[in-house]
Amino acid sequence: MSIKLPDSVPLHRGLIREFHDIRVSDVSSSFVSCQKEIYDTLMFFLESGIDYEDLCPLVKSNCDTYIQLLEQEEESQGFQTKFKTIKENYKEMTESCEVFDLDTMDRYAERDITAPQLSKLLKEANDGYIPKIKISITMVDRILRAFPYIWKDPKCILPDSLLGDGFNNDANEDEIEMAGGSIELTCPITTLIYEEPMISKKCQHTFDKSGLTEYLKNSDTNRYMEKDCAKDGCSKKISMDDFSPDTIMSLRCKIYQIKRNENNNNMKLEALDVL
Numbered sequence: 001m002s003i004k005l006p007d008s009v010p011l012h013r014g015l016i017r018e019f020h021d022i023r024v025s026d027v028s029s030s031f032v033s034c035q036k037e038i039y040d041t042l043m044f045f046l047e048s049g050i051d052y053e054d055l056c057p058l059v060k061s062n063c064d065t066y067i068q069l070l071e072q073e074e075e076s077q078g079f080q081t082k083f084k085t086i087k088e089n090y091k092e093m094t095e096s097c098e099v100f101d102l103d104t105m106d107r108y109a110e111r112d113i114t115a116p117q118l119s120k121l122l123k124e125a126n127d128g129y130i131p132k133i134k135i136s137i138t139m140v141d142r143i144l145r146a147f148p149y150i151w152k153d154p155k156c157i158l159p160d161s162l163l164g165d166g167f168n169n170d171a172n173e174d175e176i177e178m179a180g181g182s183i184e185l186t187c188p189i190t191t192l193i194y195e196e197p198m199i200s201k202k203c204q205h206t207f208d209k210s211g212l213t214e215y216l217k218n219s220d221t222n223r224y225m226e227k228d229c230a231k232d233g234c235s236k237k238i239s240m241d242d243f244s245p246d247t248i249m250s251l252r253c254k255i256y257q258i259k260r261n262e263n264n265n266n267m268k269l270e271a272l273d274v275l
């Protein structure tokens with residue numbers, strides 16, 4: 001005598017805990033370590049003294065790798081979210097099923113009543129659309145995303161999408177320092193190229209640390225004061241506490257110097273050729 005078995009049965013109450021433990025492996029931590037490695041590599045390039053032209057292919061391959069990594073991470077986050085929904089759906093469906101016991105076994109076997117199959121739900125989900133979840137933009141991420149643009153043109157205006165949360169671009173849009181459609185790399189106070197750029201969280205204006213300390217220091221008391229922003233047309237009051245390092249501006253200046261050195265060297269070579 002052969003017994004007909006059901007295709008699927010509802011989740012047994014005793015297995016709820018095991019069911020909750022089923023998870024998609026989280027790759028976030030390996031994403032963060034890869035991200036850091038790419039960041040360190042790019043920063044190493046900037047300090048390496050290697051010529052701009054020679055660095056170009058190395059920078060490009062690292063930036064491309066980062067974009068791919070980012071896409072994979074966003075997809076993986078998307079799948080995790082989707083997987084959670086599938087589990088919730090499955091649990092809801094299985095809970096509304098009739099209890100599987102000796103009385104209902106035949107009806108389950110004859111498919112008179114059915115229970116959901118997790119593997120089937122997963123397969124359907126996998127064939128379907130998987131949303132990409134935007135990962136929250138950290139400073140390292142912002143630098144890595146901005147890097148290829150700045151590498152090409154240190155004075156470029158970055159696309160809005162790169163600025164991310166916490167950077168109020170709308171309010172700032174009219175004020176973006178433009179000189180022929182580009183960002184100034186010189187401090188409005190010192191009028192020199194930035195060495196230690198500091199950005200105000202109040203108005204997003206950047207000054208060099210040396211200029212800023214001089215500007216805000218009261219020479220009589222030797223203490224820092226609150227003063228009008230040193231940027232023309234800005235009405236905000238600024239104090240030392242409002243400022244933090246402007247890492248994007250630092251990056252712009254570093255790359256600008258590397259490109260400038262390269263140009264100087266080329267000019268020297270051309271001059272030698274003439275001789």
Ligand SMILES: [Zn+2]
Nearest residue numbers: 203205229234
């Ligand atoms: Zn300002």
